[in-house]
Amino acid sequence: MIDTVLDRIRAIPEAGLLIGLLVISLAAPFVMPSLATQMAFLWLMVVMSQTWDTLGGQLGYNSFGNVLFFGVGCYAAAVVQRDSGLPYYDALALGLVLAGFMAVLFALVFGFALLGIRGHYFAIATLGLGIAAGELAAGWDYIGAGSGMAMPLYPGGIGSRELFFYFVMFGVATACFFTLRWLYGTRFGLAMNAIRDDEDKAEAMGLRTTSIKIVAWAISAFYLGVAGGVAGNMLGFIDPRDVAFSGATFGVWMVLMAILGGKGTLWGPVIGAVIFHITKELFWTYLLGWQRVALGVLIVVIVLFFPQGIMGWVEARRAKTGGQAA
């Protein structure tokens, strides 16, 4: 029965699905205004899991340090907004541009240094990078050191702020989604998958693996950096260890959401982000005091029982029912 349902879903043309989702997403903050900020965070989660998956799922390089780019984005935008002296929207725009730019720069530099390392040592090295970044930020007075940075207040009236940031974050998430969708369909995307499947062979075949890896990381860093700039504004306050470079929250969630949804697929991270975020918030509301335990258990369950994720499971079923091989 589930297979017929899945077949029916598969039969819907993708364009239809996309348009439907677009309409819902555009209407949502007007229909449920009290949840607008929550939903804006949902889009942030979507960006985070998608960008992680670019490296983790498509390229096969599990990074525990992507939160570095998020933090860089938060601070870059915050510094511009604090120091540029421009009016709010101009400063915000400039801040976001700088956020993306700085994130890309960091990706290029660290990518060059670290992307020669493979497998779990890469994961470890990026983990170290993320933590070191958080500690360095906490020691640097220019960006507030351990006291963090507070963001300027939004000039609009009540209600407009939620809508504004919702649409900005939605915009970032959509741009990210379509960029990656296009990217995965190009030769570059095929090259990424080749690296994931067998890097030595890919190199032997003449693919310029290092450049490909660095570019992929830079693209994901860009969106993560911009999302960071927006998120910093939404939260209103940036703490170097708990917000900007928080490995134990955002850093790990990125990975989990992509795995939950199915890494290496286009929709997997999106679905994973939605389910994870909603579940986490429900735990927080209804399991007061126990929500962290529930979250821990959820993480263990996801990893042990759904390592291939939802999309992976869907694909496996398609293979079973005689459709195309997974």
Next chain:
Amino acid sequence: MIDNFLLLVQNPSFALDVVLNGLLAGAIFALAAYGMSLVWGVLNIVNIVQGELVVLGGFIVFVAIGHGVPAYLALPLASLVMFAIGWGLYYTVIFRVVDKDLFLSILATFGLSIVIQQLMNTVFGSDVRSIDTGLGSFYMLGGAVTIAWIKVIAFVLALTSGGLLWLFLRHARMGQAIRATAQNPRAAHILGINTDRVYAMTYGLNAALCGAAGGLAVMAWNIQPYIGLPYTVRSFMIVVVAGLGNVGGVIVAGLSLGALENVAGFVLGAEYQIAFVFALMVLILVWRNWRAARRRAYLS
């Protein structure tokens, strides 16, 4: 920064103090690192819950001493209790993680660490705890160098545990079984070794080592349910730097990292201490990989 460095250079006895205290601190981290190395090498799991096991061991010692158990008994007691807990954890959760890939093991144990942190918070409360063993410190060089006796004990304990562990792995039947399973689980199984028992034994042993480390930590410094991550991360770093399966390397790496960290804290200022240590780890990895790349190989 420069003045701090000059301070050290001009006052060698104080420099000695900084280095020695760092070495002794490193010994406690090395204890936790043995376990991490074992679990990684044998079960192919990066045990992110390691720090929480250390803190749990510390709480057990704290509670035991609170009930009148003398310190020298509380430590072995905590190790035994933690062994049992490790064994239990293996048969309930960890056995499922063993056949997953390394990366997933990181996530699974991370989830487990959150659960254990919260449980510890519920049971023990979030207050900072420490035990004063009353052993005091000894002083050298006119009071410039002060070494707390408990840290010396920790150091001796760490070295002897390392030695005992090495002997165990080398000569005891179970130890050899552990090594065999680490090399080739299928072959070991075929040859009649109960690999499941071996895994449980290894994990239990890891927990016991963490328990000892935690007991020493609560006596030398302090503990709190949320202070596990630094232990995890440092034992992890020590294993990475030392290389897997290298017991001697672990103790050397542990001590050096401890000393380096303390000196870095003095010279760079305490706020950059942790950043320094992690940046160092990243650099070591990059350097090692570069060396491997010259032979057209890579780190694995």
Next chain:
Amino acid sequence: MMKIRLAALTALVVLGVLGAGVGWAQADDMPVIKLGAAVSLSGKYSSNGVYTRNGYDLAVKKINARGGVKVGDKHYKLEVVYYDDESTPARGSQLAERLIQQDGVKYLLGPYSSGLVEAMAPVTEKYGVPMVEANGAAISLFRKGYKYLFAVLSTTDQYLKGAVTIAAHQAADPSKVKIAMAFENDPFSQDVRDGVLEDAKKYGMKIVVDDKLPPELSDMSATLTKVKLLKPDILIVSGHDKGAATAIRQIADQRVNVPMLAMTHCDSAQIAEKFGKAAEYTLCASQWAPSLSYSDDLFGKASDYATLYESTYHEPTPYQAAESSAAVEVYADAFTRAGSLDPKAVRDALASTDLSTFYGPIKFDETGKNVDKPTILYQVQDGKYVVVYPEKWAEAKLRAPTPTWDKR
């Protein structure tokens, strides 16, 4: 196996949709005045979060027991809606949004710790929701032009002012005094540091050690070695409970001789009880003491409050609870004076508060901080916390300078 997985997933999704719907559809007209509160029920601040909650609960209970709050000619009961901020700022601001947007709360009680107030203040300010907080002392909070933020506790610049002043009086020449500082790298402790720096500058004192301690570390031995080398006249440490406990422990271990040691959070870290003789002579900043002679008609004297707290919660009274109770008292007084439940009117009433409580006098200046209540300094003398400063409230004389370790 597959079926179980599928069922689990479906259940999760259904729960999700239901939950969203339920949360969204909840109406909120209540016959009580709802106060919203973020407290740290998990995470590193959870013990202090619990004290905060106890304080709020105790005051609400007392106020409701005597007939509630009179607004105009109606009486209202007080009720507090709690959420767990998990001791993280990101959660705090989300929680503020949730309380205001989804739960329709119009008045907020503050969280524990300056970092969390920092995260929540922009939210309450944006929505025009007054927040009366009792546990976030950072002075930087009150330099941002917030109009809806009020704090009953003394701000960080006040904390160790007394210590610096005492050091100046003890020295023959205040400008020759050398100060060593170790502060945890978080918003509260860094603000205390700023306060100390300001005072030190006034006297022209020299700072010889200025370390920012990472919150994850429990080892400050490198800093203490520096202190031994540089021989300051006063060592100042602030790092919540962990900082106080670590400092006392390691200062004793390393036999660091400083003529004066001043810290924050000594009483919540219980240094006198836990470290015995090692804690003697330490100066501790505190917001409140049960022995002070403040009183009001809700709780009676400060000592009466302590008795009530101890009999309710069976533990010694922490000052966090006392200040939290005071915050609720301030709201009750403001509602009555405003004569209305409109947040703006309540805010204006709060701004003109001039109240005497068992916790101390409360009067807000135009930035929202309480300018009438001094912080006091305890000294650990013979295992007890004895008020030594300001002189007006002192129970005993200051014992200074601290004798060296070999003479103790």
